[in-house]
Amino acid sequence: MKYCINLLLGCILSIHAMAQHSSVSGTVKDKTTGEPLPGAVISFNGKKSLAGNDGRFLINLNSPASSQTLIISRIGYKSDTTTYEGSHITILLEASSQTLTDVVVTGTMKAVSKTASPVPVEVYTPQFFRRNPTPTIFDALQQVNGVRPQLNCNVCNTGDIHINGLEGPYTMVLIDGMPIVSALGSVYGLSGIPNSLVDRIEVVKGPASSLYGSEAIGGLINVITKNPLKAPLLSADVMATSWKEYNFDLGLKYKPWKKTTGLLGVNYFLFNNRIDKNHDQFTDVTQQNRIAIFNKYNFERQQNRQASLAVRYVYEDRWGGDTRWTKPFRGGDSLYAESIYTSRIELIGNYQLPTTEKLLFSGSFNSHIQRSAYGNNIFNASQQVAFGQLTWDKSLGSHDLLAGAVFRYTAYDDNTTATRDTLTGRNKPQHTPLPGIFLQDEISIADKQKLLLGARWDHHPVHGHIFTPRIAWKWNPTNDDVIRINAGTGFRVVNIFTEDHAALTGARDVLIPEELEPERSYNVNLNYVKKLYTKFFWVNFDASAWYTHFTNRIIPDYTTNTEQIIYRNLTGYSVSKGVSLNTEFGFTNGLKGHIGGTFQDVSIVSKNAGIKTTSRQMLTEKWSANWSLSYTFKKGEWTIDYTGNMYGPMDLPLLSEEDPRKPTSPVWSIQNIQVTKKLPHSIEVYCGIKNLLNWTPAKGNPFIIARSHDPFDKLVAKDANGVIQKVGVNGDPNPYRLTFDPNYVFAPNQGIRAFVGLRWTITGDKL
Incomplete structure (x- = not known):
């Protein structure tokens, strides 16, 4: 009799274990923002599932689970493991430092999720710029679509930043949200910022004068x-x-x-x-x-x-x-x-x-x-x-x-x-x-x-x-x-x-x-x-x-x-x-x-x-x-x-x-x-x-x-009407009538x- 009771209890427990692990369900979310993370891969007991648009996943099992550990991974996030105890669980993943951050402040002057921001903001981390290392942020911005570092002089190599075709004076450069890069020092403001101290760079394309005033007529670059x-x-x-x-x-x-x-x-x-x-x-x-x-x-x-x-x-x-x-x-x-x-x-x-x-x-x-x-x-x-x-x-x-x-x-x-x-x-x-x-x-x-x-x-x-x-x-x-x-x-x-x-x-x-x-x-x-x-x-x-x-x-x-x-x-x-x-x-x-x-x-x-x-x-x-x-x-x-x-x-x-x-x-x-x-x-x-x-x-x-050989125009000759001659002082040739x-x-x-x-x-x- 005792043997039959133990056998019956064993069967009940086995059936309960199988029922308990016949399916595994949960939701994967961002640890910082709490937003669902679609596309996360969940591995459990040899089976894999992909989280849907709402971050939810379900794994159906054909046999009792041999493992209690779930492995969760997603591109752009650190992989994590957790123990499944038979109920719907919430898994919080932490963003990897190798990805573009999902928190922005530039568009609205407030820290919000990039997805939640009504103003489109592009975010770039130092890892992004390390794909082509440069000594200055000015040079690094050539990797950003629609942004072009423009040299303004062949001699001194100073320049400015063009956003969507508009010249540098139309771009406001901020450091930690403060407009400290003035017009006189625009190129110098983007030079000499230690790259080791940069957390991210946020770019807003389009006028932002309603928040930031003059100089924000073409866009913003905020070095955080x-x-x-x-x-x-x-x-x-x-x-x-x-x-x-x-x-x-x-x-x-x-x-x-x-x-x-x-x-x-x-x-x-x-x-x-x-x-x-x-x-x-x-x-x-x-x-x-x-x-x-x-x-x-x-x-x-x-x-x-x-x-x-x-x-x-x-x-x-x-x-x-x-x-x-x-x-x-x-x-x-x-x-x-x-x-x-x-x-x-x-x-x-x-x-x-x-x-x-x-x-x-x-x-x-x-x-x-x-x-x-x-x-x-x-x-x-x-x-x-x-x-x-x-x-x-x-x-x-x-x-x-x-x-x-x-x-x-x-x-x-x-x-x-x-x-x-x-x-x-x-x-x-x-x-x-x-x-x-x-x-x-x-x-x-x-x-x-x-x-x-x-x-x-x-x-x-x-x-x-x-x-x-x-x-x-x-x-x-x-x-x-x-x-x-x-x-x-x-x-x-x-x-x-x-x-x-x-x-x-x-x-x-x-x-x-x-x-x-x-x-x-x-x-x-x-x-x-x-x-x-x-x-x-x-x-x-x-x-x-x-x-x-x-x-x-x-x-x-x-x-x-x-x-x-x-x-x-x-x-x-x-x-x-x-x-x-x-x-x-x-x-x-x-x-x-x-x-x-x-x-x-x-x-x-x-x-x-x-x-x-x-x-x-x-x-x-x-x-x-x-x-x-x-x-x-x-x-x-x-x-x-x-x-x-x-x-x-x-x-x-x-x-x-x-x-x-x-x-x-x-x-x-x-x-x-x-x-x-x-x-x-x-x-x-x-x-x-x-x-x-x-x-x-x-x-x-x-x-x-x-005329790099005559930078002070000492050899340029002009007639009485100010027209440049093709032959200059001391017979210096000037076939195209140019000055330095x-x-x-x-x-x-x-x-x-x-x-x-x-x-x-x-x-x-x-x-």
């Missing part, structure tokens, strides 16, 4: 530095190239006081090798000696209130020109060079007030001092910008409010007519206070829809009241589809001598025949994001179409008089329109990458006596493409990266109809390859080749710099080169 609490203890990156460029990057976390964590970063770049491969007796790449020091503190406070303070100092000695030039020739007319000394300091901080309401004060200050010599033309300038902002963040039912009061004060002085009193001729520095207020309301109008309404008011001491509204709508028809429509306005106050390098070189005379008014624009942007997940790969599609109408733009006129650059208000209007597609993908076999393309048309419509004339904007490509492909081998911890970009034709500034240089650029491409090997103790060794095709703009052109001109530039002059580097990272709290 690491939180010292989450940073590695030590990170170092050393790289050298066959052109004898050397870059050193160091990050160190330390704890100077109780409840205070510091993060120190140092970047040093040196290039002191005079190379002239196009044989024009001018350096192909500027000589640079730059050091940057960055220090950031995070303070621990009650109730996790925010408090941080950061400081950055940058010093650079940069010059390019005649390969025989030395510093005793600086500012003279014997040997030509463009020599620029830059000293820059920046302060950034925020402090959350100890109140029941969420009030955050953020502030920044930067001082930029520049001492330049463009041949014998001396340009000395200084600019100080102080910025303060108080925001109130409040949720009321379906309304998520953000209100703010801002004040920006700019002091600017230089030795040009920009700061000269026209009546007395005395120096008159500019002092520009710019107060403003803004209000933003993000409304949840349905489970899958959001409406964003925003407006900003600024008061300029010269141009008066400036009002910039915007509206945005977001709809998620499914968990894998996002549709966004954004519309808004932008404005920008122009300062020629801080923004346009061509106005400073002295190669042409600058003419400003009228008072320049602010530039204003109206923009609409449509964005669609689609995510696809399978057992073997995932794909993200991000497509956008935009249209921007400018009622006024200040566009340099190079063609009316070939010896002048004329700046005046636009008599018609300007239009920027286009479409772009960005595709990211990854396979379970180790292959991942992205492919992007942009087609754009930036045109100027001029009106003269009732007649409209349409022309393309100079130095703006019709189309561009970029890509990156990475493959990680399963054995040996090897990774190979292949990156590149390609640009369509753009109109170029010629001196005259006789100028033999090409009026439009050819289709050109720069491609790179890199191999990385991971070693024990968190060490990585990498090497590769940049510019595999050895492409430079000198190909197909008789010369790049016009270094502004014919659309691509880097640097050819093929090899590089090698080493990275080392130590995590933890103590060495």
Whole structure:
């Protein structure tokens, strides 16, 4: 009898175990945002299942389970294991540091999920840029679709960032959300930021003046530095190239006081090798000696209130020109060079007030001092910008409010007519206070829809009241589809001598025949994001179409008089329109990458006596493409990266109809390859080749710099009417009637080169 009872109980328990494990179910979610994670792979007892669009999964078993452990994996997330105990479970996966982060702040000034943001924001981590390592963020942005680092001078190699075909002054550059990169120091603001301290870079394409004010008329680039609490203890990156460029990057976390964590970063770049491969007796790449020091503190406070303070100092000695030039020739007319000394300091901080309401004060200050010599033309300038902002963040039912009061004060002085009193001729520095207020309301109008309404008011001491509204709508028809429509306005106050390098070189005379008014624009942007997940790969599609109408733009006129650059208000209007597609993908076999393309048309419509004339904007490509492909081998911890970009034709500034240089650029491409090997103790060794095709703009052109042998035009002869002669002083030939001109530039002059580097990272709290 006892035997029969035990046998019966055993059968019941076996049947119960089989029933208990006849199926396994659960939901996979993002650990940070709580959002469902479709496409996750769940392994249990030899069987696999794929999570659906709602993150749910179900595994049916034909026999009792022999294991209680589930293994969960998803591309872009750290794999995890958990114990199944017979009930529906929720699995939280943590995002991998190798993927693009899903939290953004730039679009709405609030930390939100990238998917939940009504404003499309592109996010790039240092891992993305490591596929083609560069010494500066300025160079690294060439990997971003629709963003192009534009060199503005063949001699000093300064430049700016173009977004969707609009020049650098239309792009606002932020560090930790603070607009500290002023017009005078735009290129320097993106140089010398230690890459080891960068957490991510967020890019917003299109006007954002309703939140960020002037200069945000074309887009935003927000460089967000690491939180010292989450940073590695030590990170170092050393790289050298066959052109004898050397870059050193160091990050160190330390704890100077109780409840205070510091993060120190140092970047040093040196290039002191005079190379002239196009044989024009001018350096192909500027000589640079730059050091940057960055220090950031995070303070621990009650109730996790925010408090941080950061400081950055940058010093650079940069010059390019005649390969025989030395510093005793600086500012003279014997040997030509463009020599620029830059000293820059920046302060950034925020402090959350100890109140029941969420009030955050953020502030920044930067001082930029520049001492330049463009041949014998001396340009000395200084600019100080102080910025303060108080925001109130409040949720009321379906309304998520953000209100703010801002004040920006700019002091600017230089030795040009920009700061000269026209009546007395005395120096008159500019002092520009710019107060403003803004209000933003993000409304949840349905489970899958959001409406964003925003407006900003600024008061300029010269141009008066400036009002910039915007509206945005977001709809998620499914968990894998996002549709966004954004519309808004932008404005920008122009300062020629801080923004346009061509106005400073002295190669042409600058003419400003009228008072320049602010530039204003109206923009609409449509964005669609689609995510696809399978057992073997995932794909993200991000497509956008935009249209921007400018009622006024200040566009340099190079063609009316070939010896002048004329700046005046636009008599018609300007239009920027286009479409772009960005595709990211990854396979379970180790292959991942992205492919992007942009087609754009930036045109100027001029009106003269009732007649409209349409022309393309100079130095703006019709189309561009970029890509990156990475493959990680399963054995040996090897990774190979292949990156590149390609640009369509753009109109170029010629001196005259006789100028033999090409009026439009050819289709050109720069491609790179890199191999990385991971070693024990968190060490990585990498090497590769940049510019595999050895492409430079000198190909197909008789010369790049016009009359580089006569940079001060001492040998140019003119007749009584000012017409340049074909035979100059002492019989010097001038068959094309040209003067010295270094502004014919659309691509880097640097050819093929090899590089090698080493990275080392130590995590933890103590060495």
